[in-house]
Amino acid sequence: xxxxTQSPTHxxxxxxxxxxxxxxxxxxxxxxxxxxxALGQGPQFIFQYYREEENGRGNFPPRFSGLQFPNYSSELNxxxxxxxxxxxxxxxxxRGLAGxxxxxxPGTRLTVT
Amino acid sequence: xxxxEQHPSTLSVQEGDSAVIKCTYSDSASNYFPWYKQExxxxxQLIIDIRSNVGEKKDQRxxxxxxxxxxxxxxxxxxxxxxxxxxxxxxxxxxGGGTSYGKLTFGQGTILTVHP
Numbered sequence: 103x104x105x106x107t108q109s110p111t112h113x114x115x116x117x118x119x120x121x122x123x124x125x126x127x128x129x130x131x132x133x134x135x136x137x138x139x140a141l142g143q144g145p146q147f148i149f150q151y152y153r154e155e156e157n158g159r160g161n162f163p164p165r166f167s168g169l170q171f172p173n174y175s176s177e178l179n180x181x182x183x184x185x186x187x188x189x190x191x192x193x194x195x196x197r198g199l200a201g202x203x204x205x206x207x208p209g210t211r212l213t214v215t
Numbered sequence: 216x217x218x219x220e221q222h223p224s225t226l227s228v229q230e231g232d233s234a235v236i237k238c239t240y241s242d243s244a245s246n247y248f249p250w251y252k253q254e255x256x257x258x259x260q261l262i263i264d265i266r267s268n269v270g271e272k273k274d275q276r277x278x279x280x281x282x283x284x285x286x287x288x289x290x291x292x293x294x295x296x297x298x299x300x301x302x303x304x305x306x307x308x309x310x311g312g313g314t315s316y317g318k319l320t321f322g323q324g325t326i327l328t329v330h331p
Binding site: 104106133135137142143144145146147150152157158160192194199202203204205206207208209 | 221247249251256257258259260261264304306317318319320321322323324
């Protein structure tokens with residue numbers, strides 16, 4: 103176990119709705135990265151938060167947004183859900199930025215109908 | 216940005232055999248290369264990593280090699296066991312500037328099946 107927790111485990115939403123996913127980072131880690139993993143594919147980088155600031159973003163539209171809190175936990179918000187947003191959403195925590203180990207949580211399985 | 220290619224997509228071996236998974240990367244600024252194991256219904260688990268100033272690293276039955284000139288790195292699992300069956304992902308992290316800094320770029324994954 104990595105010490106990274108995510109909630110909820112599973113979620114079913116309807117197209118057009120909004121969703122908030124949560125991640126608690128491992129103790130001592132100040133960086134959280136979010137990834138989207140479609141079925142049968144590798145995780146794709148969404149964005150990264152370092153000390154409460156967004157530090158890098160992948161090729162995802164603005165309806166994907168996030169927050170990091172003073173205790174380094176984080177939220178991922180997705181507005182106007184589309185069917186293609188159905189995926190496993192993973193967060194990873196690390197101590198610092200590039201070149202450091204990133205430890206993943208178990209993920210949140212989002213299904214959009 | 217970085218692009219990581221991983222081969223093979225599936226690998227089937229007999230228990231006790233060795234397994235090798237290969238990856239290539241495109242960004243010469245990448246300097247950190249982790250490998251993850253993902254079991255069904257779970258998040259990726261970091262199993263070994265290597266940095267660009269090292270050519271090889273070993274941890275019990277698992278080893279990773281890196282060839283910076285050719286921009287490829289490989290995972291070697293010896294004496295495979297049925298519990299090694301999972302999806303394995305290679306990844307690269309760029310130390311270059313811009314929005315790619317610090318992000319993991321993953322390969323497409325290899326489904327490893329170890330038959331008893």
